[in-house]
Amino acid sequence: MIMSRGLSVYLCIGNENPVISEEHFLSHINETLRVAEELKRGGIKNIFLHLQHPNPVKK
Secondary structure, three states, X not given: OEEEEOOEEEEEEOOOOOOEEHHHHHXXXXXXXXXXXXXXXXXXXXXXXXXXXXXXXXX
């Protein structure tokens, strides 16, 4: 989810699945970081990343 507030952008990674693999979860993080880099190139200076993963990660 991306929320914009002025010139700040908050990127939130959440997990609604009860159990996902570590590789799947890391793919979400990598995609979020890719989006953050695009926003940075677009002139957004303040990017905040909120990581929310209350469920266990299956190894």
